[in-house]
Amino acid sequence: xxxxxxxxxxxxxxxxxxxxxxSVEDHLRDYLRALGVDKSVKRLRRGWRLENxxxxxxxxxxxxxxxxxxDPTFASVASDARDARDARDARDARDAxxxxVASDARxARDAxxxxVARDARxARxxxASWLIFGSWSWYDWDVAWLTTxxxxxxxxxxxxxxAWTEPLLRAYLDGAWLxxxxxxxxxxxxxxxxxxxxDRRLHRQDGPAFVCDVEDLYFFEGTLVxxxxxxxxxxxxxxxxxxxxxxxxxxxxxxxxVGWSKILSSLNAKTxxxxxxxxxxxxxxxxxxxxxxxSRFCMVECGTGRQFAIGVPxxxxxxxxxxxxxxxxxxxxxxxxxxxx
Amino acid sequence: MKTFKNTAAQGxxxxxxxxxxxxxxxxxxxxxxxxxxxxxxxxxxHVLERPAKVFEAKAATAGMRILxxxxxDANVLTHDRPFDTHExxxxxxxxxxxxxGREYDPYEAIARRQAD
Numbered sequence: 001x002x003x004x005x006x007x008x009x010x011x012x013x014x015x016x017x018x019x020x021x022x023s024v025e026d027h028l029r030d031y032l033r034a035l036g037v038d039k040s041v042k043r044l045r046r047g048w049r050l051e052n053x054x055x056x057x058x059x060x061x062x063x064x065x066x067x068x069x070x071d072p073t074f075a076s077v078a079s080d081a082r083d084a085r086d087a088r089d090a091r092d093a094r095d096a097x098x099x100x101v102a103s104d105a106r107x108a109r110d111a112x113x114x115x116v117a118r119d120a121r122x123a124r125x126x127x128a129s130w131l132i133f134g135s136w137s138w139y140d141w142d143v144a145w146l147t148t149x150x151x152x153x154x155x156x157x158x159x160x161x162x163a164w165t166e167p168l169l170r171a172y173l174d175g176a177w178l179x180x181x182x183x184x185x186x187x188x189x190x191x192x193x194x195x196x197x198x199d200r201r202l203h204r205q206d207g208p209a210f211v212c213d214v215e216d217l218y219f220f221e222g223t224l225v226x227x228x229x230x231x232x233x234x235x236x237x238x239x240x241x242x243x244x245x246x247x248x249x250x251x252x253x254x255x256x257x258v259g260w261s262k263i264l265s266s267l268n269a270k271t272x273x274x275x276x277x278x279x280x281x282x283x284x285x286x287x288x289x290x291x292x293x294x295s296r297f298c299m300v301e302c303g304t305g306r307q308f309a310i311g312v313p314x315x316x317x318x319x320x321x322x323x324x325x326x327x328x329x330x331x332x333x334x335x336x337x338x339x340x341x
Numbered sequence: 342m343k344t345f346k347n348t349a350a351q352g353x354x355x356x357x358x359x360x361x362x363x364x365x366x367x368x369x370x371x372x373x374x375x376x377x378x379x380x381x382x383x384x385x386x387h388v389l390e391r392p393a394k395v396f397e398a399k400a401a402t403a404g405m406r407i408l409x410x411x412x413x414d415a416n417v418l419t420h421d422r423p424f425d426t427h428e429x430x431x432x433x434x435x436x437x438x439x440x441x442g443r444e445y446d447p448y449e450a451i452a453r454r455q456a457d
Contacts, residue, residue, distance in 0.1 A: 201424050222424045224383065243448065246382060247353075247457040288447055295447035302352060304425045310455065311445040326442045326455075327355045328402035335357075337350040339343045341420075341428035 004169055006151060012173045013144060016191040019175035027174065028188060030167035037186075044132070044180070044187045046213040050125050055182035060128050129215040132180045132189065141179040143172045143188075178214070189213055197221065205230065220252045229257045238263040239288045242297065242309055251308050260307070272296065275319040279303070279340050283312070283319045298322035303341035342417065344431045351418055352427045353442035353455040354379045354387055358435055362409055366396035369408065378408055378418060378439050381457050385422035389432075391415075404443035404452025411436055 011017070021043060028041045050057055134140050150165035152158075171188070178189040192212035195204040201222030202209040207230065208216035218227040228235040229252075236244075241253035242263055254263055263269070267286035274282045281300030288295050296316050297309045300323075312322040324334035343349070349356040369376060376395040379387030389395070393416055398407035410416075412432050420427040442455045 199424060243446070245456060247455055248383065291447060296445075303350070303427050306425060310442075311447055313445050313452075314447070326353075326444065327440045328405040328407070328443060329440075335348050337348045337355065338345045339430070340350040341343055341352075341430060 004150070004166065004173075008173055009147065009151070009169065015177070016193050017175065018173070019190055021175070021190075023174040024171045024176045024188060024190075027167040027171035028176065028179075028186060031164055031171065032186060034164040034167060039181075039184055039186045041186050041188065044189050044213055048213070050121070050128055053187075055185050056128055056132075056180070056187070059180075059182050060124065060131060063131055064127075126215070132178065132187070132214050134178070141181070143168060143176050143179060146179075147172045207231070220256060223248050223252050225249055225252055225257075229253065233257050238266040239286075242267070242286065243288065243311070247308060247310075251306060254309055255307060270294075273318040273320075277336075280323055280336070281319045283316060283322055284309075285314075296322070298326070342429045342431050344433075349430050351387055351420060351430050352379065353457070354418075355440040355442065356418070356430065356432075357438045357440070359409075359438050360436070362396065362411065362436055363398065365399045366409055367399055369395040369397050371395070376410070378410075379441055381422075383457065385420065385457070387418060387420050387427070390417040390419050390429075402443075402452075404445075404454055406441040406454055408439040408441070409436065410439065 025041050025043070032039055032041070044053075050060070134142065140146075147165060147169040149161060150169045153161035153165055175190050176188045177191040180187040180189070190213055192210055194202060195207075195209040195211075197203045202217075202219035203221050204219065207218075208227065209219040210217040216227065218225050218230045220230070226236075226249075236253055236257055238258055241250065241258040244250040244253050254260055264284070264286070267288065270285045272283040272285050278301040281298045283296060283298055285294045285296050293314060296312050296314050298312050298316075298319055299307060299309050300319075301307050310322070310326060312325055316322045316325060320334070320336075321331050323336075324331045327334065345356075347358050371377070374392055376389045376393060377386045378389060378395075381387075389410065391414065393413070394411040396409045396411075398409070401407045410432070412434050415434065416432045418430045418432060420429070443452045444455050445452055
């Protein structure tokens with residue numbers, strides 16, 4: 001019988017907690033023995049580089065080839081990026097249908113060779129991180145999740161399952177968080193440090209909210225944002241903020257990173273129409289760089305009380321007309337929603 | 342949970358009760374039993390909580406996605422997000438149109454679906 005308890009497991013779920021590296025690796029070797037698998041065990045440390053981990057590189061290549069095989073759309077986009085030095089595609093492989101991949105490829109092609117090579121390495125590294133986080137596969141190598149099997153195996157007395165889950169649980173209690181399998185190595189990642197708001201949303205205003213040896217990630221009020229926005233607020237301009245493709249990230253950029261007042265003043269915003277209802281909004285006109293004519297946005301509050309700026313055609317003359325256009329109906333047929341949540 | 346008679350909105354999704362399903366639609370399948378009405382890049386979808394017959398307009402206005410649902414048993418449109426959640430909206434039996442909002446990209450001069 002083993003001596004592990006659910007209370008120990010619960011305590012180990014408070015990250016980052018204890019880290020005993022030697023003990024983790026001993027337990028993971030026991031885990032491999034129980035599975036009958038012969039691989040070396042290695043911790044993936046902060047600052048790791050893909051060029052020093054050739055077996056991770058082989059996994060990355062395998063996944064990219066597999067994605068090409070399964071998804072012809074990805075294949076064409078990937079080959080576009082490949083033409084531009086074989087890598088910018090990697091970063092956005094998860095968004096294979098996303099036009100950004102193609103535009104990244106074009107940007108890479110236009111850049112200098114040195115810049116392209118550096119971007120390619122960075123893209124490949126980001127893609128590898130994404131794989132290690134388990135985003136690629138339907139299965140999950142989060143040790144917190146895997147080790148719950150131990151408690152079920154104990155309840156129904158399954159010695160063969162206990163044999164591999166017990167050392168894995170011990171590795172978890174000693175600090176292992178993620179596993180990543182390659183052809184010759186079982187990599188493990190220590191538990192991350194999380195910065196959260198009272199309601200558990202990831203959030204930090206002066207650095208990454210998710211501090212992890214694989215990759216640090218930046219969150220603002222629960223929304224994943226580019227790290228540069230947090231590290232250097234001046235890295236995003238007013239026009240980039242108001243035209244940012246993702247609405248949630250745009251809201252963060254406009255409201256918290258750049259600030260609405262700066263956006264409106266720096267773009268010489270002019271109010272075209274102000275509806276009394278904040279859920280219908282205010283139509284503003286701004287002059288965006290590189291455009292010959294002013295652009296119009298409807299600044300509107302959603303049902304959750306947050307403010308968004310939505311682009312509308314320059315011919316729009318009222319906030320209500322903007323609302324009708326957003327819904328793809330003629331103004332004469334547009335009916336204000338009875339409720340909006 | 343909010344209720345409505347004819348028109349409602351949940352985030353970028355406009356909801357309208359209609360009398361008849363248009364003819365130019367194609368059925369939408371779901372692998373999970375819960376249809377995604379509004380897809381989110383970050384996984385915070387707007388979903389129908391219970392099974393329904395859902396269809397997509399074959400020829401929507403530029404930048405739009407328009408879905409229809411035949412609701413036979415009472416259903417709920419839910420926003421799958423633990424924070425800044427759009428309140429659920431009850432859907433009584435009937436036929437509904439869902440218009441996923443669009444926006445204008447001034448640099449490309451095109452309409453595109455609002456993405457969050």
